[in-house]
Amino acid sequence: MAAEQRVYIVDDDRDVADAMSMLLESTGLQTRLYASAQDFMQQDVSQLAGCVVLDVRMPNINGLELQQEIRRDNPNLPVVFVSGHGDVPIAVQAMKNGALEFLQKPFRDQEFIDCVYRALNLNNEALNHRNRVSSIQARIDSLTKREYEIMHLITAGNLTKVIADKLNISPRTVEIHRARTMEKMQAKTLAQLVQMVVEAENHA
Amino acid sequence: MQEGTDIIMDYLELPKPIALVLDAAGNIEHLSADACTLLGYSPQELLGVNWISLCLPDSWQLKTKAIFDHLANHSDGEPEQYIYPIMAKNGDRFMFSWHSEARRDPGGAFIGSITTGIKIRDNVLQDKNSLLQSAARNQAVLDNAIEAIISIDNGGTITHINNTTERIFGYSEDELIGTNIALLLPEITLSDQRDISHYLQPENNHQFGVNREVKARHKDGSSVPIELTVAEISIAGVRSFTGIMRDISERKLSEARLKQSKEEVQQARDHLAHLDRLHIASEMSTGIAHELNQPLTAISMYAQACRNLIKNGKSDDALLPTLARIDKQAQRAGDIIRNIRSLMDKQTPHHQLTDINALIENTIELAQVDMHCKAIIFECQLSPDLPMMEIVLGQIQQVILNLIRNACDAMADNHVTDKRITIISENSPPGFVTIRVRDRGTGIDREHADKLFQAFYSTKSHGMGMGLAISHSIISNHGGDMSINHDYTAGAEIAFTLPLMPELGEPAHGS
Numbered sequence: 033m034a035a036e037q038r039v040y041i042v043d044d045d046r047d048v049a050d051a052m053s054m055l056l057e058s059t060g061l062q063t064r065l066y067a068s069a070q071d072f073m074q075q076d077v078s079q080l081a082g083c084v085v086l087d088v089r090m091p092n093i094n095g096l097e098l099q100q101e102i103r104r105d106n107p108n109l110p111v112v113f114v115s116g117h118g119d120v121p122i123a124v125q126a127m128k129n130g131a132l133e134f135l136q137k138p139f140r141d142q143e144f145i146d147c148v149y150r151a152l153n154l155n156n157e158a159l160n161h162r163n164r165v166s167s168i169q170a171r172i173d174s175l176t177k178r179e180y181e182i183m184h185l186i187t188a189g190n191l192t193k194v195i196a197d198k199l200n201i202s203p204r205t206v207e208i209h210r211a212r213t214m215e216k217m218q219a220k221t222l223a224q225l226v227q228m229v230v231e232a233e234n235h236a
Numbered sequence: 237m238q239e240g241t242d243i244i245m246d247y248l249e250l251p252k253p254i255a256l257v258l259d260a261a262g263n264i265e266h267l268s269a270d271a272c273t274l275l276g277y278s279p280q281e282l283l284g285v286n287w288i289s290l291c292l293p294d295s296w297q298l299k300t301k302a303i304f305d306h307l308a309n310h311s312d313g314e315p316e317q318y319i320y321p322i323m324a325k326n327g328d329r330f331m332f333s334w335h336s337e338a339r340r341d342p343g344g345a346f347i348g349s350i351t352t353g354i355k356i357r358d359n360v361l362q363d364k365n366s367l368l369q370s371a372a373r374n375q376a377v378l379d380n381a382i383e384a385i386i387s388i389d390n391g392g393t394i395t396h397i398n399n400t401t402e403r404i405f406g407y408s409e410d411e412l413i414g415t416n417i418a419l420l421l422p423e424i425t426l427s428d429q430r431d432i433s434h435y436l437q438p439e440n441n442h443q444f445g446v447n448r449e450v451k452a453r454h455k456d457g458s459s460v461p462i463e464l465t466v467a468e469i470s471i472a473g474v475r476s477f478t479g480i481m482r483d484i485s486e487r488k489l490s491e492a493r494l495k496q497s498k499e500e501v502q503q504a505r506d507h508l509a510h511l512d513r514l515h516i517a518s519e520m521s522t523g524i525a526h527e528l529n530q531p532l533t534a535i536s537m538y539a540q541a542c543r544n545l546i547k548n549g550k551s552d553d554a555l556l557p558t559l560a561r562i563d564k565q566a567q568r569a570g571d572i573i574r575n576i577r578s579l580m581d582k583q584t585p586h587h588q589l590t591d592i593n594a595l596i597e598n599t600i601e602l603a604q605v606d607m608h609c610k611a612i613i614f615e616c617q618l619s620p621d622l623p624m625m626e627i628v629l630g631q632i633q634q635v636i637l638n639l640i641r642n643a644c645d646a647m648a649d650n651h652v653t654d655k656r657i658t659i660i661s662e663n664s665p666p667g668f669v670t671i672r673v674r675d676r677g678t679g680i681d682r683e684h685a686d687k688l689f690q691a692f693y694s695t696k697s698h699g700m701g702m703g704l705a706i707s708h709s710i711i712s713n714h715g716g717d718m719s720i721n722h723d724y725t726a727g728a729e730i731a732f733t734l735p736l737m738p739e740l741g742e743p744a745h746g747s
Contacts, residue, residue: 047565
């Protein structure tokens, strides 16, 4: 887990926010408290790592509205809702909008802690994935035009002889480009290369 | 001169007596000559004829007959004296004072009567007549009065009663005359009997004629509530009293019925108010549950945090502040419940001394349980010199809550940018405290204003339209008034007053 991960708690009820913070900190996490959605939005949300714990009902900008903002600015930041109300429609909407969990107060503390840890893991994975994709992309960017062409033909399942015919070059030249590409992409096997290309394509 | 002489002569004229002898049947046996002249009959026309039938006006015949019958049937020899008129042949009437004696044979059998009469001068007759009439009238008035009128002497012995006395108390006149008044008024103690005036003058108050209610006793032993007025009469140093007693059982009964129906109305009103409170409470229940969940959730999390700290071997220094916070949250939950409980209270409403300003502040807190009211800024302008008020706490809280919730609803519209409710308490007008609840919403149309306090009238899509009607009735019941202040134009202002002194006629019901 990345060290800079924090739990961002947005709740207009100071006491409850304080209790959540104290509970999470007693398990070794770091927290930040915000009394309103506006307070939270004053920072660069896209740069945050960790997860957000949101109260549904807050004056002015409510939890659901803030969730949309967060999703737009930082889609990797998981949102856990806490609510004192049994608002089924709001819960459904929150989950549809991609909330990780919708906890109803009073909830079991362990449930809450587990949920936050799950959110943090998810964020961690997302961050790792993002890092990995960007590193793959960097390797792809380092390929020459010919190497890039040959990589796609290889991953599409074409044999060397077929590629040579298609590009009107010698099979030997294809082999050299192929070796260079595998080296640049840091792929030990064809399967690894295929996976990288798929990941990069999915992300793009 | 001639005229003057006639008048003197008229006064000097000596009445001429006439004599009359009747047989047992009342027929004329003998009549003096003067009588014949006066009546205008010849002696032949009169002898053997019934005296009463011929010579008395119809209206006097029965009464006079009774006198003669009495004379015939009472052999004690007492003569009868009475006054009755006779009628002449030409219809003239003359009033005579008569004296009759029975004629009896040696065996004592009634054989007739001897009667002498003296003509009474007309003016004397009139005086006498009016005296008789006024006495008769007085007796008639006494007998037909709806009050029992009892005269007693200074020792409390009954000397005279009217018919009504017999009716109210069930005793006959014979039973009462000569009896002590204590028979009817058992509240008279023995010591009072020595000087009855002591009892009859309430608290030694020498003002007679003051009404007061006492319990009298009927012959059958039942208690009769009466209103007693006493008049004292002092003749030649001897005091006597006349008590006028009005039977007020009917009045007492209707008073009791009125009281009962008032109580029933009161109960119905209280019940309705309670229903409205339950309605508010159920509308607010989500908010209340949320409000209670907050401290409960916090407590639970603090407790878990403590466990984690202990597990991680943290010192007491880290634990103590957390424990203090648990305490604070438990307190918070308790406050919420206390605040709500007065709203839910089903107990018979009772007045209690209340700090209105504190009540306003608590009620704002309660109102903020509701999400709609949470985003609203509350401003209080509370008079610092309000006296403690004797009110039904839960009901007045309900009124304030109703007004706040209405104000919140009025500003729910997003167009309203200045979402502010101002609550004002004033130590005026004289004898009252005024509380005003102002919002900055759309205001109240004058056309709606009239119907605003009616039941089931609502301009809102939700709600029963009972809130303001019940609030209005609660305030009226406290002796205050609720109204719309049209002078305030930035939104709506509803003001209500409460009297500093609860109405005397309406004691704290149910207490």
